[in-house]
Amino acid sequence: MRLAFLLLLLANIALFASQQGLFGSAADAGREPQRLDRQIAPERIRLLTPDQLVALRNTPSGAGEGKLACFEFGDFDEASLARIQARLAELALGERLRARQVEAPNWYVVFLPAMATRAEAERAAQDLRARGVRDLVLMGPNSPTPNAILLGSFRDQELARRHQSDLTRRGVKGVQTSERGAGGQTTRFEIRDADTVLAQQLAEIQKEFPQSRLGACAS
DSSP states (O other), rough: OOHHHHHHHHHHHHHHHHTTTTTOOGGTTTTTTTTTTTTTSSGOOOOOHHHHHHHHEEEEEESSSSOOEEEEEEEEOOOHHHHHHHHHHHOOGGGEEEEEEEOOOOEEEEOOOOSSSHHHHHHHHHHHHHTTTOOEEEEEEEEEEEEEEEEEESSSSSHHHHHHHHHTTTTOOEEEEEEOOOOSSEEEEEEEOOHHHHHHHHHHHTTOOOOOOEEEOOO
């Protein structure tokens, strides 16, 4: 009986000492409000919305560390210049946006060579449409290559070759690719001090101009 009393007394003494912090800070590590008091800047803790979680997951590695990038966006001819200028104006880039004139690069056309008669060219065009080829132009009699069928034009040679290969796989015979000199000048934009958000906005705009290129500044 006396032993049980002594054990109970020792247990109560130990409990009292623990509550008073005599055994160190670990004893009350899970108790409130002391645990909240030990948090580092608890007022800065916030919950993220589902949209913010998606954006965070899609953020490229290294972003969010104050790193800024420089992009070149081009090249735009007179036909597309006004439209791209309007889209970039929506971003309110100010002095971060610069435009310069550059020599127009060569471009590449994918085509079927000129055929002997107009009727033959029209039959070929009809056959292409039946195969699902919608983007084609039957060249008129006043063009440099009458009765030829234009199947696409590209600034990038590799894209032109891919399109040629795709048409060949779809059963279109005789498809060729040729380089053409553009001549004249085009406009290229330089966007400096771009963060991750701006880079994503530019990438979305670039989708509206499939013939353009968006890449890192050369220097």
